[in-house]
Structures are given as structure tokens and as C-alpha cells.
Amino acid sequence: MRVLQVSAEFFPLLKTGGLADVAGALPLALAAAGQDVRVLLPGFPSILAGLTDTTDVADVEAPWGQRARLRAGRIAAPGGAPITAYVLDAPALYDRPGTPYEDASRQPYADNARRFALLGWAAARLARGLDPSWQPDVVHAHDWHAGLAPAYLSFDAAAGGPRVGSVFTVHNLAYQGVFPPSDFAGLGLPPAAFDVNGLEYHGQLSFMKAGLYFSDRLTTVSPTYAREIQTPEQGCGLDGLLRGRSGVLTGILNAVDDAVWDPGTDPLLPHPYDVRRPGGKALCKAGLQQELGLAIDPDAPLFVMVSRLTEQKGQHLVLDGLDALIAQGGQLALLGNGERWLEDAFRDRAAAAPQSVHATIGYNERFAHRLFGAGDVTLVPSMFEPCGLTQMYGLKYGSLPLVHRVGGLADTVVDCTLEDIADGHATGFVFDGFDADGYGRALRRAFALYRRPADWRRVRGTAMRRPADWQAAAARYIGVYEQSLA
Incomplete structure (x- = not known):
């Protein structure tokens, strides 16, 4: 089956969150x-820079007259063969400061509707044979950035x-790509x-x-979230x-790419370790402290948090509980x-x-790996969480997740x-309960278990052995693709 994946991000070239990890794995x-x-990607500078063996496929003209060059090439993938990628080369749309979605002042770009409508438009053109050498049977669009692809295909x-x-695939229903009605003009869709x-x-x-x-078929990134988004509370x-x-x-649960996230082979860790040889984790922790x-103290449980800083992620609970965390001898x-x-x-x-709390504002992939490698507990107290990869990395690295049940x-x-x-x-x-009491009681359970080393090691071993491979998820996606063609 020929499958075209359409996404705004792609690990390892461009990442602002879990979408990139899924799109890459x-x-x-x-x-x-x-x-x-x-895969089909927008031509952000980091994506174009990572594209090799490039050839020009065709010129694409959007319904509103914008022109872009569709290029094809290969992207090196950790632990696997290179992936063939189509990239929309349109500097006027994609070569900008800031994030893929916002300017340097953190304001959404005014023309985001057209920037990402072009992504869906190009997907539909590929489905109609824009590249005579390859035509997809199924187009798999990820999140709102690619949301117009199914509309173009339908019409x-x-x-x-x-x-x-x-x-x-819905990665996070809270981010919907909503624009004024005036942006509908020129998108190339009929008035209906x-x-x-x-x-x-x-x-x-x-x-x-x-x-x-x-879309013919819908997926989201966990079974529980698939149920939750059908309720008024989380349906947005x-x-x-x-x-x-x-x-x-x-609902298809996300997985972890073992080629990137494996403490036994992770080149970003100063001391690799695994379930059978866990000693490297203590060395990682001491080095990071x-x-x-x-304070360099093996008896101080190290809580780590790798996250976007928003109220959705529950960081106000962490702030409110920080005095208790420090008073019980923990570090963050x-x-x-x-x-x-x-x-x-x-x-x-x-x-x-400073001896108990450290905050690094920004994002650094290497540092994220080192935090999971050193951490004893990974904090993910989100108000809602479609899937979450952070807790899965924590499990893999023996940094036991502390999470809200959503x-x-x-x-x-x-x-x-x-x-x-x-x-x-x-x-x-x-x-x-998404409140200080519920979070605080979970925090106390973490400290209580940490003071029972034998039980801690047993739970940590269970966490690190938990299966989270992409092969099982891929098999379920293939079933959905087949259903979309039925």
C-alpha cells in the first residue's frame, strides 16, 4: 500500500512537540x-537543510495564486533506512523567524491559513498524480495543519x-487551526x-x-482520549x-522509537544503562546534579519535567507543591x-x-535525554493529555511517571x-482529582516508595520493561488504512 503522511513537523529535523516524534517514527x-x-512536509529551513539527493518534482500553484516548488529527496532516519520526502519549497511562506506557527513575538502568523492550506492542497495534487512516478493509495493527515487535505480529496x-x-489523526483537539471566514476565499474549495x-x-x-x-477514517493517539473527546468536557x-x-x-496509542529512546544505547547519555545493568543511572544522576x-545527594529523589509551559500541562500544581517537594528532600x-x-x-x-531547583527555559534534545536518564520521577500532571510521550520516555528510562489519570x-x-x-x-x-490535594498525595506516594529501595527497584524494572514498540501501532494503522479504502 502506498501511504502519504502529511505533517507540519518531522523528527529529527523540526520538533516543537510530540507530533514530530510520531511523524518521524x-x-x-x-x-x-x-x-x-x-512524507509531505512544508519547506521550513531546517527541513530543507536535512533533505538530501534532492530532485524537482513539479511546480505547485495554490488556488490563490501562490507558487511553490515541490522537491523530493531523502531524510536520514535514526536506526532505519532513509525516508523519501516531498517538501514544499516556498520561502515566502516558510522561511521566517520564530516557530513554525508564530513570529518572534509569539503571535500567530496572519497568513497561517494559506501557509497550511498549501500543505493540504499539495497532498491532494499528489493524490491526483502530480508525481507521475508515485501516487498514494491513502493520505494520512496529521493534526489541524494538514486538516484541509481530506477536504480537498473529498471534493x-x-x-x-x-x-x-x-x-x-487528532494529536491535540485543543489546537484547531481556527481562522476568520474571510480566509475561506481563495482556498479552492466550493462554497458548499x-x-x-x-x-x-x-x-x-x-x-x-x-x-x-x-476524512474516511479518524484516529487519535490513545484509546482513552478517543473516548474523552466525545464528551463536552474534552470535546472542545x-x-x-x-x-x-x-x-x-x-484510538491508537503512540509508541517510542527505540532507535532514539533507549537508555542502553543512547549516545546522548554519559553513562548508558538498562534493566539488568542499572548502575549507569546513578552516575547520570550524580553528574547532572x-x-x-x-546538591549531589543520591538519597534526594530527582523529579524532572520536560514540557511546554502551559496551564494545560499542570505546572501550577507543581509550583504550588514545590515547597512540599523540597521539604521532603526532593529536587526538581x-x-x-x-x-x-x-x-x-x-x-x-x-x-x-539553587541546590534544590533548576529551570532551563527553552528546548534542547540532548538535555531532555539527560534529564530522563538522571531522573527518578517524571512529572506529567496534565489537565488533559491526548497521549503524552514524556511519560513513556520516563518509563523507558526508569524515571517513574507521576501523572493525572487522563x-x-x-x-x-x-x-x-x-x-x-x-x-x-x-x-x-x-x-x-486535578487539584493540589490529588497531586500532593501522589507526590507523597513517590517519596514513600523511594524510601523503600527494594520496592523502588522492582517498580522501576517493571516500568523499563513495559512494551512500547511502534510495530504494534503500525499494524493498527495499516488496518485503518485498509478500512479507508473499503
Whole structure:
């Protein structure tokens, strides 16, 4: 089966969150399962810089007149064969300062609708044979940035174009790509598309809704999140549509790329380790404590947090509970950026207690690996979490996750109750109420277990052995692709 994956990000070339990790790992797993997979990406500078063996495929003209050059080449993949990629070379749209979505002042680019409509438009053109040497059977669009691809495919098919299966994956329903209705003009969709049964969303234009409405099949990144987004509490205004399409919605749990995330072979760790030889983890911890200016104390549990800094991620709970964490002898090392007040608050706490708290504002892939390698507990107290990869990295690296029981966190972490420890199922610390009391009690359970070294080692071993391979996820995606063609 020929599958075109469409995404705005791709690890290792461009990453702002978990979307990039999935977009980079899933094609490798699909290829290993015998599928013919290619990816389509916007021509951000880091993506173009990572493209090798480049050839020009065709010129693409968007419905509003914007022109781009579609290039094909290869992207080196950790632990696998290079991936064939199409990249839209359009410097006027993609070669800009800031993030892929915001300018240097953290304001969304005013023309984001067109910047990402071009991605969907190019996917549909490839489905119609833009590259005469390769034409997809299925287009798999990831998140709102690629949400117009299923809409273009649907109207192409209605006009007599080729039948191509479409799959749309929701990575985070809270980010919907909503734009003013004036942006609909020029997108190349018929007027009927701007309708409640289409892209229209409370008088505006929603790329997320386009993907949800027009795709043959829908997936999201964990089974629990698939159920949650059909409720008013977590449906973000789209729960009615999702309930109506529940028959084509599948929750497929994300996985971990072993070529990138394996403490036994990770070149970014100063001291590799694994379940059978865990000594390197203590060395990683001592080295990081020294480097960050934390007290070098093996008896102080090191809590780590690698995250976007937003209230959704529950960092206000961490801040409110920081005095208790320090009073019980713990340490916190943070890596992330986001809302300014959270950045400032963590900087202030680190300055006030430098031997117990360290905050690195920004993102650094190497440092993220070192945090998981050194950490005893990984904090992921999110209000909602579609899947979450951070807790899965924590499991893999023996940094036991402390999580709120929602979404993929509920699907991947088993609380350290006495019975689950005894049965060999416990892997972390889980709380139900999204409040200071629930978080605080989970924190106390973490300290209590840490003071029982034999039980801690047993739970850590269970966590590190938890299967999280992409092969099982890829098999489920292949089943969804086949359904989209039925």
C-alpha cells in the first residue's frame, strides 16, 4: 500500500512537540511492515537543510495564486533506512523567524491559513498524480495543519477524481487551526464546503473540523482520549461531530522509537544503562546534579519535567507543591518554555533554592535525554493529555511517571498501589482529582516508595520493561488504512 503522511513537523529535523516524534517514527514502522511510505512536509529551513539527493518534482500553484516548488529527496532516519520526502519549497511562506506557527513575538502568523492550506492542497495534487512516478493509495493527515487535505480529496472525488483513502489523526483537539471566514476565499474549495456540515465552526473556518468531517477514517493517539473527546468536557466544541463519527474513530496509542529512546544505547547519555545493568543511572544522576548546581545527594529523589509551559500541562500544581517537594528532600530539574508567567515563576523558584531547583527555559534534545536518564520521577500532571510521550520516555528510562489519570497517561501508567506492586503491574504514580490535594498525595506516594529501595527497584524494572514498540501501532494503522479504502 502506498501511504502519504502529511505533517507540519518531522523528527529529527523540526520538533516543537510530540507530533514530530510520531511523524518521524511511524513511517519507519510502516516501512518495516512492508508499506510504501512517503512524507509531505512544508519547506521550513531546517527541513530543507536535512533533505538530501534532492530532485524537482513539479511546480505547485495554490488556488490563490501562490507558487511553490515541490522537491523530493531523502531524510536520514535514526536506526532505519532513509525516508523519501516531498517538501514544499516556498520561502515566502516558510522561511521566517520564530516557530513554525508564530513570529518572534509569539503571535500567530496572519497568513497561517494559506501557509497550511498549501500543505493540504499539495497532498491532494499528489493524490491526483502530480508525481507521475508515485501516487498514494491513502493520505494520512496529521493534526489541524494538514486538516484541509481530506477536504480537498473529498471534493476531488466528488468531481470524478481518483478514489484515494483519507485518514486524519487528532494529536491535540485543543489546537484547531481556527481562522476568520474571510480566509475561506481563495482556498479552492466550493462554497458548499463552508457549512456546518463542513469547515464552518461558529461562523469561522476550522482546519481541525475539516479533517474530522471529510476524512474516511479518524484516529487519535490513545484509546482513552478517543473516548474523552466525545464528551463536552474534552470535546472542545467538536464532541457532537465526534460522537456522530464514532464508528470511524479509533484510538491508537503512540509508541517510542527505540532507535532514539533507549537508555542502553543512547549516545546522548554519559553513562548508558538498562534493566539488568542499572548502575549507569546513578552516575547520570550524580553528574547532572553536579552540572546543574543541585546538591549531589543520591538519597534526594530527582523529579524532572520536560514540557511546554502551559496551564494545560499542570505546572501550577507543581509550583504550588514545590515547597512540599523540597521539604521532603526532593529536587526538581525542568526543561521547557511557553507562557511567560510560568517561565518567570520557575526561574524565581530556582534562584531562591539553587541546590534544590533548576529551570532551563527553552528546548534542547540532548538535555531532555539527560534529564530522563538522571531522573527518578517524571512529572506529567496534565489537565488533559491526548497521549503524552514524556511519560513513556520516563518509563523507558526508569524515571517513574507521576501523572493525572487522563488520556494516554491513564493508558500507560499503573499507580503504585500495594496490590499492583505485589502483582508486578505498578509503573508510577497516578492521581484522579486535578487539584493540589490529588497531586500532593501522589507526590507523597513517590517519596514513600523511594524510601523503600527494594520496592523502588522492582517498580522501576517493571516500568523499563513495559512494551512500547511502534510495530504494534503500525499494524493498527495499516488496518485503518485498509478500512479507508473499503
